[in-house]
Amino acid sequence: MMLASMLLLMPTALPVAQEPTRDPVGRATVYRFDTIETLDGEALKNVTMLVRDGIIERMGQAVVVPDNAEVHDYRGTGKVAMPPFALTHADFLHSDRRGGGRNARFLAADSLWLAEDWANDLLEEGILMVGIDPPGNGMPGRTSVLLADDQVGVPNPLVADLHLKVDVKGSSSSKRLVRDGLKAADKAIKNEEKAKADWEKARADWEAAQKKKAEEAEAAKKKGEKPAAAQDGNGKGKDDKEPPKEFTAPKMDPNIEPLVDWVRKERVAQIWLGSAADWLHWQDLLGERELPYQIVLRHGNSQNFHEVVDQIAATGLRVDVAAGISYLPYTRTRVNLPAELKAAGVEKMILSPRSTNLTGIQSFRLSVAQVVAAGLDRDIALRGMTLEPAASMGQEELIAPLAVGAPATFVIWSGDPLDPMTEAMQVLSEGEVLYDRVKAEKEEQR
């Protein structure tokens, strides 16, 4: 009797299962986890996720499992599901060493240097998406985005032309390059505006002349006279040459064109800074201008961004910061820059590995764990490795919080993702398994 009562009461005691968002069509896959880090609030415990057609159809503690569903029950294993990592800088994937200067015409994706198993290298670390950027100071080119899908060795940029990279790190020459670049962009815009004004005037003059001529011809016709307009030997007036119907902008230096887009606020720039001083120099360069930009803090020799965290936070912009604890030189003072940025009010933070080579990427989670242990909010850290970098690359729909209706794009970790002993067991993109550690290891053994 008691058991019957419990069974009757159970549906009300458990959370109500989410309503399906679509009619069931394909075969469902069901995952059961001890923990899902949805990154949209608190982690869910003892939860079932039903995936159909690459979309999370239901998620909760009481999800009805369809009869024909493929069920992966990871309960009791400590496995954790979480959206995959996205890195904004993975410089080891490209070969461009042409260096800085004013080379905004270059695209990082044009110089890919992909090893055969480049995608596996990333997926092994739970990384699905990476940004690559051209090296060098000044304006060395534009950034691109790659997806670590299963197209092994094939350059397949998800986005070839994303942000303009502007590096003002540490020298007056970089600053001069950017200052001169902005001046050149202003000049190009001015030239184009002048050319357009000239064209509009020529067009208006020509149309007025044509109209006048037509009126005169009409009047003459009425009077039975010959038209009085000046004519050349061919019987055409000098005003007869028609300006082009469409305005063609003057040809622009390809190194300036991306800057012009930026000045016109049609493009976002990544501003790379190496020290607190660089921030002041960037503000000095910016002056009264309003330009769209993101901030990338990459420590150089001076690990002193903490001096300007308040100013950076006041911009309200997303900040890309290398994860790590640093000591002020010759002192016992430790600086946890991500935590200081958060304390200053930076809400959108991207965490990047200190070193953007493969080794640096492989120790990324450990660095983040240290930063979290030293005071950075864990949720901010996890979002800073996943959702925020994806959003900065315009891919917020691809790597999104795990919720009903969202793509089933997640990593199955063997434990807490910030535990260095934890491994990425599987990486799924829209329900499709891109990487399976067990399979991969078996293949390696073969």
Place this chain on the structure above:
Amino acid sequence: MKNLTRFLLMAAAVWALQVPLAAASFAPQDPPPEPEPVPEVEEPEEEIIEEVIEEPVVVDQEPGDEEVAEEEVVEEVVEEEVEEEDPNAVDPNSPYLAIYGGDIHTVTDGVIRRGIVLCKNDRILKVGKKIRIPKGARRIDAHGMQVYPGLVGVDTSGIVKGRGTSLRDDFDPYALNLDLGLAGGLTIVQTGNAMAKLARGTLDGVLVGQTGWVNLGYSSTSPGGRRQLRESMRKVRDYMREVRSWETDKAMGEDVGEEPSSKGINGGHLALLQGKAMARFNANSLKDLLSVCDFLEEYPMQSVIFGGQEAWACAGRLGRVGAQMVITPRAKAWADQTLNAPSGWSIENAKILWEHGVPFSILPQERWITTGGLAGRDMLTLPMEAAFAIRGGLPQDAALRALTLDAAKILGVEDLVGSVEPGKDADLIICDGDLFHYRTFVQWSVVNGKMVYDKEAAPYFAHIRPRQVASFEEVMEEIERAITETDEEVGLTDVAEAPAIDAPEEVADSE
């Protein structure tokens, strides 16, 4: 005996209660150094309390119109008192900065004991003992401290990043070396041909100017170079004479034709003889120094000589040719015993130069801030180099002058920095003891009227003898301990019979 000891110690306690004490002050084995007696401004002794009364007044006066402002001040006092605003409220954005209670080493006008330096924006507005502090002014309580003008670094390297006109674009206002320079007391340095303020946290107000130095090689090791220089200078002098003659004739209306051509004339050498630039020599040996003196006698010009290890042996001649020196008191050199003349290094070098009226500045062996090698001989501890000159007999005020006003003169910025005077740049350092004592730390640095270094806030030396205000209980505890120790020394152990320690109010009343 016992009661007398108690009385003396209690009197010390009463004094101690009125001033903040550094913890280090209690260290019995090494009391804080007192500055060497220097000419003091004759001002009536007053209670500290009176000196630092902060009137709830907004003083908006520029140097030069103080008298008018004084009248306005009195009127406004009444108005503000009616409103009963907190007179001690500090506005962090106030243009005023008041440093009060410290001994002010003005360099040009002796020492003002427990005085006030009032700065407005980036300049010093007033210096004295009785100055009204405007309402809201930022303040530094410098009781028990020594206030000096910021030190001037001649020919430094690497303390600020950047050189020349691009200095602003290269400047790192948060650089480690800049911080350490401030901790070492520097507030302005020459770097390359530029003069830069150690303006922390800003790119503005950094570049002060450019030195107009022309390097002249005039060494005994290069007779050819000497000959060429003299030849060039002769040409320049002839050219200048021609031009002067041409101008005179032209002024008299004569047909003078074209102006004499400057073709083949060295522009730098011309600037030197025209007095528009300063010659820089490097000379250490007596032989070289005397040669430079010969040259300067033949071609008088503004000059600065770096090195001067044997300058003490020809200080009189150096003084007569008007040379300025930059010396390193600890840089030693062997005497040349084949010479029938004084030679070699002397600890008295600086003192003898000073006695002969040769202005000089002091440079440590390493003209940058280094983290390698031996500590104590780079720009982080510039006063230590000068302290060695003091050891050799140089008066302390002359040593201070060498690091401030005379250094500023060598750089041509003496109108801006180098002393604590109204109208000069508000570049000051506040030290917890005599500048030339090894224990002394810079507690605060002010550059362009802004506090840019606070030992307690910076991570470098905060933990070494932290600055703190002693509580009444701490002072009394210390006094009691001292009494006990003294009693034990003189064989009186019955401390229980000692009169009770006065409460703070009673101490104040009895005082």
